[in-house]
Amino acid sequence: MCKVEYDLSNPEEVIITDDGNGMTEEEFIRKWMRIASDAKSKSQYSLKYQRTVTGEKGIGRFAVRFLGEELSLSTIAFDNKRKIKTRLEAYFDWKEIDKAKELDDALIEYDVYEVDDDTPVGTTLYIGLLRSDFKNLDEKKIRSSILKIVSPLEGLDSGRFNSLGKRTKIDPGFSVQLPLDDDEEAKKEELLSKFILENFAGKVTINLTNETLIIRASVAGWKNGDIELVRKKYNNHIRGGLIADIRYFPRRAGTFKNKGVNGNLAWDWVKFNCGVAVVDHGLRIRPFGYDDDDWLHQDKDSASNRRKWRSDLMVEEFGQPESLASTNPMLYLPQKRQVVGAVFLESSVSGSTGLVPSADREGYLENEAYNELYQIVRTGLELLALLDKKNQERLLAIEAEIAAKESQENFKAAIERIESIQTLTPEDKSRIITEYNRLSKNLEEAKDYTRKAAFNLEAMSLLGVLAGFMTHESKRILRLIDGAIVSIEKFTKKGVNYRNELSELKESRDEFKRHLDYVTAFTDNLNSGMPEVTFFVKPQIEEVTEKFQHFANTRNIQVNIVSDDDCKSPKISIAIYSGVLMNLYTNALKAIVARKQHTEQRVIEIRAWNEKKWHIMEIVDNGVGIATEIKDRIWDPLFTTTSNAYNPLGSGMGLGLSLVKKLVESLHGKVQMIDPPSGYQTCFRVQYPQNK
């Protein structure tokens, strides 16, 4: 174990303690104080756990002078020669040492004491008079940097590298204890790490021995767990081989949903630990998997949309993928921030073959072994891309199958219901049923239908041009009717009794004029760019209901308007507000007329009120109602439940509700059919945002 202590509120000193074997006086002089000693070549393994000794030049320990001006060393060891336990204390004053012309001339004082037999062995370094650069380091950065050095990520499988080197005793490995760490936090962190690593979207484990390469993979949702995908003879130069464990976490909705962990916390963890690290002799090696590194070319390939495998092994095993974007798995290569993984290995301490650490301790020399390391790990990543793409396609197919089934059932139910609707002519029934029968057989066609219907809706807007022309023509007709009225009045005055006809004609003229008035105002509003204004809604509701007053009165339909006089709309085009209301109101009238037996009063109620964020309008009626089976279909363009021939208000073109939906949604509003209040059959609710 290695313990690092520092007080960030007063960063004067850093203490690094380990519970290793410590150093006797002889070891201190012969090994520790000598640069590039031959000690490591003499003994490649540590005393207690027989760990492979790392480091090549023996200068690392002197690098502490860049952290602080003073260094004290205290080391307790069992001196085999003297058969006693000793404590050696040495003091390094770097300023004084710097004054010496030759390093040999530098004086480093130390003392050796005998200590009790039960004194624990180990070494402690005290770094004092910290340099300002070090003092100003960010606490989080220090912590994460230290943790990253030793963190092989608990949940990852390091296989045979778990107990390092010659296994004479059980090696507990390395751990770091930092200030402010407590057991509970550490446990939580461990649990979180374990949990997240188990909830991968894809996982690849690689085991390379001297001659054999085995790659196993697993994808979330696979029934058979992980599967061996590659086992082949693979001659290589990586002495001792390697173990790699890479987990894939693409940022998809629901990855950590309902799994007992805060999703944001989980993604933060992935972000912190992302990348494929290389753990050499139990310690993490720079720059592999660090923030500023892209050693596996993941980000580079993602940025350039590379469509070919880089790994020769992938080409050999699976062939180059098709270049078509929709099917090319390379385009789904896991990016660096989407993977958490590590490669466990042991580099060589001597010789030029095998993995050789570069002189600056940053990575390895680029030799055959390194290229093999790259190829193998890259294969793992590319395999993840391939498997994930296939898995996504499989899931989509399942989803499509379910959707198709649901859709079929939905269409089937709608067809049955349509057959029973009395207000449709056989021709209209046949048209809708044929259409739905066709669509129920093919989901793709159903999707296509929705697209085409949306296009039809756009095309229908050309009717606006016709409306403009008809408005002009209607004015001429209105004038002719006025002329006819004048003529009939003249005849009536002369004694011919046309009073009833005249009265009916005048009534019809006024009704015609009301509709024309509305259409003219509507087209004018459209022509003037549909200015958005605030208005009192009650007069507008009255305006719409008055247009059908004659219709409602003659059919004994009671129309209630429930809205305060001072209820104001949000800023909105009156053409849209009124048009939506008109559509839903006439639908309600049709629904009432369609209901054959009415024992109670026929009622339509229009309500409007304001809430903090919404202006709400509801249209409720006690008409024929809308069957559950066709609830999903009512928004379909060209769908209707009332034929022109059977309804005095006509069916229009079956565009009403889909148009209403489109318009309201374009204003960031909502329109939905909700459960009606008691005594009513249908309730449509429209919500307009108070502020868009």
Add this chain to the structure above:
Amino acid sequence: MHMKKIFLFEDDDSERAQISNALKKVFRRKATIIEFPANQSVETTGTLESRVASNIAQDRVDIGMIICDQDLSSYIEYQGLSGLSAEVVTTVAREYGIPIAIYGRGESDLIADKIRQKRGFLDRRFFLELGIRGDMQKFAKSSLGFFEGCRRISDYIEKKLFSNEHSECVYSNPAAILADILGRPEIETRLRLYSSGDQQYLESLLFINSKDDPQMASKAISCEISYWLWESILRFPGLLLNEIAASSFLNIDVNQFNKEKVRALFKKALYKGPFGEIRNYWWRDDLEELLVKNDCEDGYALAKKSGLRGLRTCRCSVDGSEKAGYYCMLTDSPVGYKNSVGKIPYFPAGADLSRISKSSFYKIAPWAGIEI
């Protein structure tokens, strides 16, 4: 003085003959009626505006007015005139400072049309009602009313402009000129209130350059002031009141106010200025003066004091239990203060008796783009 010419634009042959004859009867020796195109050969190149202009070019200085059908779509049979519209003719009329009156078969009573018309944005033309069954007599008389009204104004302005007396005033202060034409210099300030606001009347006067062509400038100014008087000052009750606004103001029932013996009481206040022949108007100041002089609270009291019996007061058209007093621009009826809305953005600032009944206003406001 030589006779002015009236150009008639009517695309229907039979209608043209009828209208032309009716106009000829009424105008007699006051103006010559010329049916467009004056000669059958219309230029076939250039814009429609330039074709119309070249056809009337010879006479344009003498054209007293253009009377034009609002739908000229049947002109297709004349080579070179396909596509001609009332808008094209209006553009030519404006360019040459010729008053123009558009006619149709009955003024639309559609609310949307009313909003559009009453807003009066740069409409700047007269509208003549031909009548449902083509009441030619009334139509021709109204045409004459517009012609004579415009002529009175243009004669005055021409005289002012070419006499070098106060000529600058013509451009800089149209309110003073109109006050002078109306013979009431004291109303100049209040007339100015009719040129402010959203209506943008008189704006085009700013672009008339009198030095380049004083004669054309005179015609253009005359036109602008004529439209201003008709479309704004006479239309929106404030200074002058039409018969409904007057009966509402005087608190006498509208139908009873039409009776000769009632009107006789207020004869002194009758407007006799330009366009007064087309519709009756009363000077509000004069009506008030009459009431003060007779120490009467309103016209109803004055009528009673004068011995008229059986009169009714004028009630609000929205709520009969309320007194009227004001005029609803949308329903053309008397309206009370409580049940109406005033200071509508597109009303001239001086039209303080012009209002819109609340229920109508709240219905039309969003359609007219007016924020409440």
